[in-house]
Structure formats: C-alpha cells, structure tokens
Amino acid sequence: MIELIVFLLGLSIGSFLNVCIYRIPRGESISFPPSHCTNCNKSIKAYDLVPVVSYIFLKGRCRYCGEKISIKYPLIELITGIVFVVIYIKYGLTIECLKFFFLVSFLILVGIIDYNSMDVYAVTIHSALICGLFFLGVNMYMNLPVKTYIIGAIIGGGVIAIIIILFGGMGWGDAEMCAFCGLYIGVKLTLLMLFLSVNIGAIVAVTNILLKRKTRKDPMPLCPSIAFGTFICIIWGEKILTWYFNNLLFF
Template identity: 35%
Template sequence: MLETTVVEILAVFIFGALVGSFLNVCAYRLPKEESVIRPGSRCPHCKSPIKWYDNIPILSFLWLRGRCRNCGGQISWRYPLVELITALLSVAVYLRFGLTPAYLGFFFLVAALWVASLIDLEHQIIPDEISLIGILVGLAFSLYNPLTTPTDALLGALCGAGGLYLLAEFYYFFTKREGLGGGDLKLLAMIGAFLGVKSLIPVVFLASLVGAVIGIALALWQKAKDKRTFAIPFGPFLSLGAVVYLFFAPYLKPFFPWL
C-alpha cells in the first residue's frame, strides 16, 4: 500500500509539472492573444525552437543552468518555479481526493486559478479563455463533484458573477471609482461552478481580507500618495480564497456556520 501511494504521488507530481510547463506557455501567450498550441516552445532571446529534451519540466532548467542551449541567453527562474508549484498543487489535490474524478476536476480548478493569477499580476487581465472555459468545465464536473450538485454549481456560477457585480456597482456608487473588473466577475463565477454557492461568501471574505492587508502594506511601502486609490489585481486573492476553501473548508465552519 505504501509503495502504491509513493508511486501515485510521484505520478501526480510529474503530471503536475507537465501541466505547469503548459501553464507557462498560457501565461506568456494568452495576454498576447497568441495560440498556445503552435508554434512550439522557443527561446525568448534567439527564438530558436526548444528540443524536447531541453523542455523537460524543472530538470532541463537545472541541467542547462537556466540558459538556452543555442544562444546562452538567461532563462527566467519563473519557469521552473511555476512548474514546481503546479506539481505541488497536483500532489495536494491528490492527497485530498485520491486518484478519483474529483482529483482531475479540482486540479483543473487550481491550475486555472494559478495561471489566471500569474496573468493578472503581470497584465491586470484575466483572459476569457480561462474563466469561461472554466465555468463550462465546472458545470460539467458537477455531475461527479463530491462537494456540490449540478444545481448548486449553477447557482454558484450565477451568484458568483451576479454578487460580485452588485458589489462592484455598490463600490462605484459611493466612490465613483472602478473597483472590480469583468475578469474578476467571471473568475468568481468559475469558482462558484466548482465549489458551489455556499463557498462564495467565505472566498470573497478571505480574498478581501488578505487583499486589504497586502494592498495597504504595498501602498505604504511604495509611499502611494492616496492609499484609498492604490490598486492591485484582485484575481490572485480570489484564487487564494478558493484554494483555502477547497482544502480547509471544515476549519472555516465556526466562522461560516452554513458550510
């Protein structure tokens, strides 16, 4: 049994690293509205195609010491880091749900949240290719989802987008400033489709709490003139709230009794 578990953990780690390599492509190309399929991976400096043996997640970067084999250009540490974190997320989902349909569904969710956060942090957008496809996958997955029902998933998607929209309108009414973007609305709809309607308040609360703390800290650190208008992307905090809920929902029940 122990040997089987170790083999399974190694397998989901490798699978996660491979997915992480694809997420690097998505994070680089989706904001540019480029295909994530063609052309194949290329060096960001000399544009030469990367051979398959130089594109093995994590290992190739270490073997080549973070440089292109062709031109010697420096490759960012971000690439193996994204692959490693995705691999660890894959293992975490496996330990929570085992090798079940739930593993596949929820690993899709955390991978989508991870790449959406990377893009939002760098470009302040969340591509529809992630959130809209994610909503459809979440609704289809509800047939096998141990945490929700199809009705709950549909309500989660509708209330996720609608509730955040009302919150954004409420914020604009009092401040006359845009507080949330359309990408955030669709991202929360995706989260609701996977985690159900009851998850929305805890997810938004956690996202707002952590976002406020980090936002104030960054505003002070960067010495922003107006702390109230200092803006940071909200997508990564929604993603963090969703991941915390996915893994630790039972521990949140004292604060949110309906869970």
C-alpha cells in the same frame, strides 16, 4: 508512489500553463509554433522541455544564446506540482480530485496573467466555465448535487458585480473569475471564498502601500487573491466553516 506520478503530472501541466501565461496576453496560438526561446527564436528540443530539471541543468539559460530564462517558469511548474499533490492527498483518486486539478490550473492561469498584465482574458474564463459545466454534467449523470454549484456561480459572480456597480474598485474579470470558482466549489465554500479573497486582497493592498511599492491610486490585481482564497477553500474550507460555526457564531 501515486503521489510521485501526480507530482510529475502537475509539473507538466505547469509547463503547459507557462506557455498559456506567456502567449495568451500576446494573442499567440498556444499550440503553434512549438516552444521556442523568446530571445533567439530557436525551438527548444524535447529533452530541454523537462520541467524544472532542464532549468537546473542549463543553469537557467537558453542552450543556444545564453539568454537568462526567468525563474518564474520553474517556479510555476513546481507550484502546480505541489498543489496537485496536496489536492490528491485531500481527495484521493476521485472525480472531485480531477475537477480540482482543472480548477487550480485555471486559478494559476488567470491569477498569474492578471498579476502580469492586470487583465483577464475571455478565452481563459470561457474554458474554465465550459470545463465546470462538464463536471456539472457528470454530477447530474451520477445523481450528485447540482444546484449548489449553479447557485455558487451566481452568488460568486453576483456579489462581485454588485460591489463593482455600487463601489467600483474591482474589475469584471474578478466577477467572472468568482463565478467560475463558484461553479466548481458550491455555494457554501463560495461565501467563504469571497470573504477570504476580499480580505487577502485588502491585506496585499495595504502591505503594498505601506512598503511604498504602490500608491493608493494604483490599480491592483485581485485575481491572485481570488486564486489563493479558492485554493484555501478547496483544501481547508470545510474545516474552517466547522470551526467557525462551533466557536465564533455565538459571540
């Protein structure tokens, strides 16, 4: 039952993320004007804003002008809903769970904007950092660990910064994203996150080149890989680390 509520919460957050993903790169306000069709500009009625359901009901078209609405919108809503449920199942009704709801929202936001536009926007990084600092404050108040998250942020941002300075190939937006991820997941998981993100990024790049969708010289967005790597850490990070230290460390 709670899973269903969490899923619906995820769907509506996903719907809000869609607005941010569309408007932030265009420099538009995320609160005004209210949702409207990007083709005919008619504002969308409240009952047509129900995530996923209205998309299916309207067969993926605008009620007024019939313009096709991208499948990306309901997909992002669905992904957010599913990811929220997975986090809830793992962490239960805890502060950690709430913190990771925020983190994955920022992961989806930054990851997809970078995928669409090859750009990372300061407003998204700043919001993620401020929110992460808020949860650090909560930890301080509750006498829970604090240092690991600060070091996580420094290492997350620092390692990517060093790679950029020495080798290039990544952007400062990637470093900023790894810094805010570190602030939420702590130093141990940050190290795993860096390892996973860089490897996922490499696999995606090689696949794109083999499929001739990109050439070696094309820039490729890394934030989606960082988002994916961080999500794996949130859900399976501890398990992966335990397995690694038990099985592979001594080879």
